Every structure is written in C-alpha cells, then in structure tokens.
Amino acid sequence: MFFRNILYEIRLNIRTKEVLIWMVLFPILLGVFYKFAFGNLGKEMKAIPVAVVENTEDKMFHMMYKKVDESTGGMLDAVYCPEEEAYEKLYKGEVAGIIIIDPVDGAAPATSDDTAVMAKIFGADWDKRTDFSDISEMLKNRPLSSGTDWPSVMETMKETYLGETKISLKIRKNGSEQSTLKNYIESFVGMKKMARDLWDSSSEGEGNNAIEDIDQIMSGSPITSVPLTKGNRDPFAMYMYNLIAMVSIFGTLAAMHISINSQANLSSIGMRRSCSGTPKSMIILPGLIGTCITHSGCVLISITFLKFVLGVDFGDKLPLVYLTGICGAVMGVSLGFFVGSIGRLSEGAKTGIMMAVNMSLCFLSGLMIDSIRAMIAMKMPMINSLNPVAVICDALYYLNMDADLSRYLWKLLSMGVFTLVFIVLGILMTRRQKYASL
Amino acid sequence: MQVFKLFFKVARSKLGIAILYTVIFFAICFPMVNASEQKVNFEDTSLSLYIQDEDQTEASRALVSALAEKHRVTEEPMDQQKLMDAMYYSTIDYSLVIKKGYAENLGSVSGNALQNDLLEEFHLRDSYAASMMNVYLNEYIRNTRVAVAMGDDLMTAVRKSSERTVIDAEIVQDPKDEVYDKNFTPKFAWFFRLLMYIMVAVIMSMLGPILLSLNREDQRKRIECSPLKTSAYVTQVFLGSAVLVAVIWLIFVAGGAALYGGMYTGTNSWMAVLNSLIFALFVTMLTIFISTFKPSSTVMSMIAQALGLGMAFLCGGFVPQTMLGEGVRTVAQVLPGFWYERANDILCRDQMGTMSDVWICFAVQGGFILLFLILTIVMSSRHPTAKSRKS
Numbered sequence: 001m002f003f004r005n006i007l008y009e010i011r012l013n014i015r016t017k018e019v020l021i022w023m024v025l026f027p028i029l030l031g032v033f034y035k036f037a038f039g040n041l042g043k044e045m046k047a048i049p050v051a052v053v054e055n056t057e058d059k060m061f062h063m064m065y066k067k068v069d070e071s072t073g074g075m076l077d078a079v080y081c082p083e084e085e086a087y088e089k090l091y092k093g094e095v096a097g098i099i100i101i102d103p104v105d106g107a108a109p110a111t112s113d114d115t116a117v118m119a120k121i122f123g124a125d126w127d128k129r130t131d132f133s134d135i136s137e138m139l140k141n142r143p144l145s146s147g148t149d150w151p152s153v154m155e156t157m158k159e160t161y162l163g164e165t166k167i168s169l170k171i172r173k174n175g176s177e178q179s180t181l182k183n184y185i186e187s188f189v190g191m192k193k194m195a196r197d198l199w200d201s202s203s204e205g206e207g208n209n210a211i212e213d214i215d216q217i218m219s220g221s222p223i224t225s226v227p228l229t230k231g232n233r234d235p236f237a238m239y240m241y242n243l244i245a246m247v248s249i250f251g252t253l254a255a256m257h258i259s260i261n262s263q264a265n266l267s268s269i270g271m272r273r274s275c276s277g278t279p280k281s282m283i284i285l286p287g288l289i290g291t292c293i294t295h296s297g298c299v300l301i302s303i304t305f306l307k308f309v310l311g312v313d314f315g316d317k318l319p320l321v322y323l324t325g326i327c328g329a330v331m332g333v334s335l336g337f338f339v340g341s342i343g344r345l346s347e348g349a350k351t352g353i354m355m356a357v358n359m360s361l362c363f364l365s366g367l368m369i370d371s372i373r374a375m376i377a378m379k380m381p382m383i384n385s386l387n388p389v390a391v392i393c394d395a396l397y398y399l400n401m402d403a404d405l406s407r408y409l410w411k412l413l414s415m416g417v418f419t420l421v422f423i424v425l426g427i428l429m430t431r432r433q434k435y436a437s438l
Numbered sequence: 439m440q441v442f443k444l445f446f447k448v449a450r451s452k453l454g455i456a457i458l459y460t461v462i463f464f465a466i467c468f469p470m471v472n473a474s475e476q477k478v479n480f481e482d483t484s485l486s487l488y489i490q491d492e493d494q495t496e497a498s499r500a501l502v503s504a505l506a507e508k509h510r511v512t513e514e515p516m517d518q519q520k521l522m523d524a525m526y527y528s529t530i531d532y533s534l535v536i537k538k539g540y541a542e543n544l545g546s547v548s549g550n551a552l553q554n555d556l557l558e559e560f561h562l563r564d565s566y567a568a569s570m571m572n573v574y575l576n577e578y579i580r581n582t583r584v585a586v587a588m589g590d591d592l593m594t595a596v597r598k599s600s601e602r603t604v605i606d607a608e609i610v611q612d613p614k615d616e617v618y619d620k621n622f623t624p625k626f627a628w629f630f631r632l633l634m635y636i637m638v639a640v641i642m643s644m645l646g647p648i649l650l651s652l653n654r655e656d657q658r659k660r661i662e663c664s665p666l667k668t669s670a671y672v673t674q675v676f677l678g679s680a681v682l683v684a685v686i687w688l689i690f691v692a693g694g695a696a697l698y699g700g701m702y703t704g705t706n707s708w709m710a711v712l713n714s715l716i717f718a719l720f721v722t723m724l725t726i727f728i729s730t731f732k733p734s735s736t737v738m739s740m741i742a743q744a745l746g747l748g749m750a751f752l753c754g755g756f757v758p759q760t761m762l763g764e765g766v767r768t769v770a771q772v773l774p775g776f777w778y779e780r781a782n783d784i785l786c787r788d789q790m791g792t793m794s795d796v797w798i799c800f801a802v803q804g805g806f807i808l809l810f811l812i813l814t815i816v817m818s819s820r821h822p823t824a825k826s827r828k829s
Contacts, residue, residue, distance in 0.1 A: 018736040033751040091612035093790040169607040179483035180566040222556040374527035
C-alpha cells in the first residue's frame with residue numbers, strides 16, 4: 001500500500017497541470033527572460049567613450065594614449081572633435097566625459113613649426129609617428145649630417161613631444177566610468193611629467209638616449225594577474241543559480257496539499273482520511289516521497305533546459321548540479337509540508353502567502369538584483385545562512401568556484417538539516433489531531 | 439451599492455498577501471533608496487582593496503599608505519576562498535600582493551630587473567576598478583623607477599611618486615536641459631523602478647481573485663437574477679476596482695514619500711508619481727481583462743508573476759534600461775513596462791531625453807490602457823454571460 005500510495009501521489013501531481021506549469025514552464029520562461037535581459041552582462045567590459053578637444057597640440061598625449069590603449073586592450077574609445085561638438089555628445093550621453101587639452105596659462109597654442117628640423121631626422125611623415133620604440137630606433141639609426149646642432153634638435157624634440165599643456169576633464173555625472181577616465185588622465189599627466197624629467201636628465205649627460213629610456217621603463221608591466229578560480233566567473237551565472245533555487249523552493253506549492261489533505265479541519269479529503277483506518281504515516285510519507293519524485297523531475301528538466309538549450313555554463317561538475325537541484329527540491333517539498341500544516345487558512349490563501357514569501361526569499365537571494373545578496377552577505381550574513389533559497393545558490397556557487405568540495409558539502413548538509421527540521425515540525429503539527437465536530 | 443460592498447468584503451480576505459508584499463517591498467527598498475540630492479561636484483570612486491604585503495619594507499608600506507589615502511584598504515589575512523567570495527560579492531574590488539623583494543626590484547632600473555614582477559593582482563572579472571588600479575600602479579612604479587634612474591634614492595623616489603598630479607573633473611549640465619532636476623536622484627529612482635514589479639504583483643494578486651470571485655458562475659447567476667441593472671453592476675465593479683487600486687497606489691506613493699524624507703519636491707518627482715499612477719491604471723485594466731477569461735486563482739497568480747517578472751526583466755525593472763542589450767530594448771517596446779521605465783530613467787537622467795519624450799511614454803501607456811479597455815468590453819460582451827442567460 002505504501003508504494004501504491006506513492007504511485008497515486010505521482011499520478012496526482014502529474015495531473016495537476018497548474019502545479020506543473022509553475023514547476024516547469026514558469027522557470028523555463030524566466031530562464032529565457034534572463035538570457036535575453038542579462039545574457040551579455042559581464043561578458044566584456046565596454047571601452048569608455050570619450051571626446052578629446054585639442055585646443056593645442058599635444059603629441060605626448062597621443063603617444064601615451066596609444067601605449068595605454070595597447071596595454072589595457074582598448075579601455076578608452078576617443079573621438080577627436082571641436083569643443084562644441086564634444087559638449088553636444090556629452091549632453092546626449094554619447095561620451096562619458098570630455099578631455100580638453102589647452103595651452104598652459106599665457107602660452108599660445110602649439111603648432112608644428114619645427115617641421116623642417118623634425119623631417120630632417122625622422123622623414124616627411126615624422127608627425128604621424130606616435131610610437132616610442134619607433135622614434136627611439138630612428139633616432140639611433142639615422143646619422144645626422146655634419147653641422148647639425150644636436151642640443152637644438154633635442155630642444156625641438158622636447159617641445160614637439162613634451163611641450164607643456166593643461167588638461168582638464170568635463171563630465172555629466174559621477175560614476176566609475178568617470179573616475180576611471182580621471183585616473184587615466186592623471187596617469188597621462190604623471191607620465192608626461194616623468195618623461196620631461198627623464199628627458200632633461202638624459203640630455204644633460206653625454207648619451208642622448210632619453211626616448212630609449214622612456215620606452216624601456218614604459219614597456220612591460222610590473223604586475224602579474226593571477227586567476228582566483230577556474231570556474232565560471234560570469235555574474236550572469238548567479239541569476240541562473242537563483243533560478244534553479246527558485247524552482248526548487250517552489251516545491252512548497254506542490255507539497256502544501258499533503259498536510260492540508262491529511263487534516264480534517266482543512267479539507268474534505270482530510271475528513272475522509274481521518275475517519276479511515278489507514279495510519280497517517282501511510283498517507284503522509286508516500287505523499288512526501290511522491291511529491292519529492294515529481295518535483296525533483298521538474299527541477300531536473302529545468303536544469304537540463306538551462307544547460308543544453310540556453311547553454312548556461314555550470315562548470316565541470318554537472319552531476320553534482322543535478323544532485324543539488326534534487327536536494328533543493330526535497331527541501332522545498334518539506335518546507336511546503338511544514339507551511340501547509342500551520343494554521344487553518346485555506347489552501348488558496350496559503351498558496352498566496354507562500355508565493356509572496358518564496359518570491360521575497362528569492363529576491364533576498366538575488367533573483368531580481370544580484371547585488372542584494374552581496375549587501376546581505378556584507379551586513380547580515382546570517383540571513384543568507386537561514387534563507388533556503390540562498391543556501392541552494394551558495395551550494396551551486398561553491399560547486400562552480402571552489403577547487404574542493406568542502407564548502408559545497410556543508411551547504412548540502414545545511415539543506416539536509418533544513419529538510420529534517422521542516423518534516424519533523426510538519427509531522428508534529430499534523431499528528432494526533434482531535435476534532436470535537438467536523 | 440451591494441456589489442461595491444461585496445467587492446470590499448472579498449478584498450478583506452486578500453489583505454494578508456497585499457500587506458505581506460508591501461511590507462517586504464518597503465523593507466527591501468529602505469536600504470536601497472537614498473533621497474540625497476544629486477552630487478553637483480565630482481566625487482572620485484573609492485575602491486575596497488585587499489593588500490597582502492609580503493615584502494614588509496619601508497617602500498612597500500609607502501605603497502600601502504599611498505593607496506590608503508584614496509581607497510579603503512584591508513590587510514587582515516584572508517584565505518583564498520574568503521577572498522574569492524569577497525570579490526564575487528564585490529565587497530573587495532581589487533586584491534594586491536606586494537611580492538617579496540619588491541623594494542629591491544623597484545630600485546633596479548636597468549636590464550632584467552625591469553622585467554621582474556613586483557606585484558600580483560587578483561580580480562574575478564574585468565572591471566573599471568581593476569583597470570583603474572592597474573593604470574595607477576603601473577604609473578606609480580614607473581615614476582619611482584624614473585626618479586631612481588635620475589639619481590634619487592628609493593624613498594625619495596617613492597615619495598615623489600605618491601605626489602600625483604590631480605586633475606580637476608568638473609560636472610557640467612546642459613543649460614538647455616529642461617529635464618534635469620537635482621531633487622530626483624538616480625538612487626531614489628530605484629523606488630519607482632522596483633515599483634513596477636510590485637504593483638503588478640500586488641494589484642493582480644489582490645484585484646484578480648476579487649474579480650474572479652465576482653465572476654464565479656453561481657455568483658454571477660445570482661447577480662443576474664437580481665433586479666440590479668448590468669450597467670449598475672459594471673459601474674460598481676469598476677468603482678470598487680478604482681478605489682482599491684487608488685488605495686494601493688496611495689500607500690506606495692506615501693511610503694515612497696517616507697523614504698524620500700518628506701513630501702516630494704521638484705517636477706520630476708511628481709512626474710514619476712504620475713507615471714506610477716498611469717501604470718497602476720494599466721495593471722488594473724489588464725487584471726480586469728484577464729479576469730474575463732475566468733482563470734483559476736493559481737493561474738491568475740502565475741500570470742501575475744510571469745507578467746511582473748517578465749516585464750521587469752525585459753523592460754528594465756531591476757536594472758537601468760541602458761544596461762540591457764539593444765535587441766532586448768527593441769523587443770521590450772511592445773510592453774507598457776518599457777515606457778514606464780523609460781519615463782522613469784529619463785526623469786532621473788539615467789537615460790537622455792526631453793520632457794516631450796516623457797509625455798510620449800505616458801501617452802503610450804495610456805494607449806495600452808485604452809487597448810485593454812476595448813478588449814475587455816469586447817470579451818465581456820462575448821463571454822459566457824450570453825451562454826448563461828440562455829441556460
């Protein structure tokens with residue numbers, strides 16, 4: 001009879017179309033929404049669009065820009081334009097800021113009057129050259145004709161490449177893009193100052209290797225980047241973990257009927273069952289097992305859809321992702337059984353309340369806005385430990401990010417404890433009920 | 439006013455869910471929303487840094503101090519998992535290890551020493567923060583080396599590098615910008631952004647079941663047998679819906695004012711309030727329309743969640759619209775939520791646009807209301823009423 005009851009429960013669940021819609025269609029729909037809305041989130045960092053207004057010539061700016069652009073993989077997307085157009089772009093939100101290069105106070109705008117001298121050394125296209133290594137090589141290899149005034153050439157080069165300018169930044173609002181932009185410009189200015197100092201220092205000596213020195217110091221990076229994990233670092237993955245957690249916790253909706261249908265004061269089936277000779281354990285346990293089986297099936301379908309249709313990267317431990325889904329489903333069912341046994345509200349009212357509670361737990365876990373989870377983790381980490389949805393998310397997160405399984409197993413254990421507590425409380429609240437009249 | 443009274447009798451039984459949603463919504467909004475005025479001066483982003491100083495020399499301490507001047511520095515030892523979590527949750531933006539031999543290598547300015555790694559950084563994903571720090575650190579080290587190359591001793595060079603030239607960043611406003619209003623901040627706009635989802639959830643889960651109860655076959659038949667005119671019945675149902683939604687909307691607007699820190703100020707805040715009223719009317723109309731199909735309460739609940747979440751995800755109810763892909767924004771234009779959020783984003787200047795654009799957003803939402811009103815009338819005139827009359 002025990003196994004027959006399980007079979008009946010499974011049939012009953014499969015025939016309840018509304019529950020199946022919640023458990024299968026709704027998550028699939030939500031997964032598609034996610035994919036559309038956040039699919040590109042964190043995939044690549046956009047270059048910061050910036051307008052550059054050159055009220056005076058600054059060759060060093062171009063050279064630095066090129067160098068920084070190469071080293072950062074194109075972090076800035078500069079558009080050179082007149083001031084009026086730049087402001088228009090800023091007001092329209094097309095650029096994050098405007099870099100204005102002005103002559104220093106009291107000075108006239110710099111012009112390329114030294115073309116003859118520079119062309120003699122670097123060729124006709126000298127003003128197109130914006131690479132330190134290139135200029136350094138040319139300076140080294142091009143023999144100067146006799147009678148060339150070397151200090152004068154150096155002075156001309158200094159003024160051409162390192163002439164002083166005043167750089168300012170205009171933005172429309174505060175933000176990380178704007179701060180990054182400001183940081184870049186400060187870096188430009190710092191590097192230019194450094195280059196001038198180095199130039200002066202090198203020119204004083206006998207070797208005229210200033211540009212070569214600048215290039216040598218500027219080449220390479222003293223910073224090594226080390227990856228913290230081999231897992232999927234895409235923030236979009238967290239939304240998918242939340243989705244799986246949500247499907248799992250929706251087991252509450254599927255399981256509420258188990259306790260309601262076993263209590264005589266809540267349903268007519270409960271009245272009939274209370275009158276019958278069948279022990280409650282033979283009703284409740286098969287109900288729980290049957291619902292766990294059907295709900296786990298729904299969770300597995302959702303995970304399969306996310307993985308193989310939407311192409312979500314769950315790392316290389318897919319069987320454990322499925323296991324987590326099943327454990328979450330069992331926890332959700334046990335929570336539903338517990339909630340169903342509380343109070344005397346109708347199933348409809350309990351479903352409504354449970355829906356609101358479920359969605360709130362999902363919200364706190366980051367289903368809608370992922371930063372909520374971070375905020376709670378920072379200010380009240382205990383809430384994340386007590387939130388069943390967050391526990392499932394944590395398990396999936398640890399599975400993806402950690403090299404070992406220790407933290408994942410702890411979360412699995414937490415789910416086990418939650419399940420046990422909910423079932424024990426549910427049984428305590430449904431057992432040995434007596435009714436004066438029905 | 440029998441139907442009107444009945445309407446609110448049923449409404450009382452659905453009060454619990456609405457209160458639950460509302461309380462949770464405000465509890466969530468409270469830490470997220472801050473009605474401070476728009477910053478008119480530039481404010482540099484301060485990052486959370488985790489620094490592990492393996493070198494422990496004067497030069498390495500000087501680097502830590504230089505970073506601590508602008509950023510929040512944590513040096514408490516952390517294992518890799520804890521660090522990874524902190525970085526995943528963005529409580530730490532950038533992690534840096536000052537490697538053993540940092541000072542020695544920093545002072546070497548020739549040959550292979552230049553190629554030695556001095557620092558090790560961890561970051562989970564590419565971000566402006568990581569890029570900003572890399573640029574700063576590269577410049578710091580290069581400047582120090584240049585100073586050393588020019589003859590300074592290491593600590594003098596380090597001190598010179600720390601003295602970075604600061605560039606002024608000026609916030610400028612378009613003199614022709616008629617929408618800009620410092621009283622309606624992007625941060626406070628989060629309240630109205632999230633309000634879209636919560637209004638769909640609350641109005642549909644409260645109004646929906648009431649209308650379903652009134653539309654129940656037996657209930658309907660009893661009303662139709664009564665001497666009550668159909669027009670009076672419809673008017674009372676509409677009136678009941680209007681009063682209920684007005685009360686729900688007023689609660690949210692009043693709650694918003696409490697979060698705002700008093701009565702809303704400035705045109706944009708009031709425009710946002712008007713925007714929310716128009717959207718509330720749309721949700722009401724949509725709920726009335728769906729109820730004409732007489733779905734079960736579970737299906738109604740599912741529709742509410744699917745619509746609420748779907749619109750919020752696709753239309754920018756959880757993130758600003760500028761963060762959504764171009765394709766999503768194009769598709770979402772067929773949803774009224776898109777126009778609600780667009781108006782909201784324009785008003786808080788998260789998106790560029792004029793006041794005319796805001797009015798267009800209102801008009802489009804109004805168009806949706808009209809569309810669903812017509813559809814409701816069409817459906818009501820065709821729906822089982824005729825059938826039940828025959829029977």
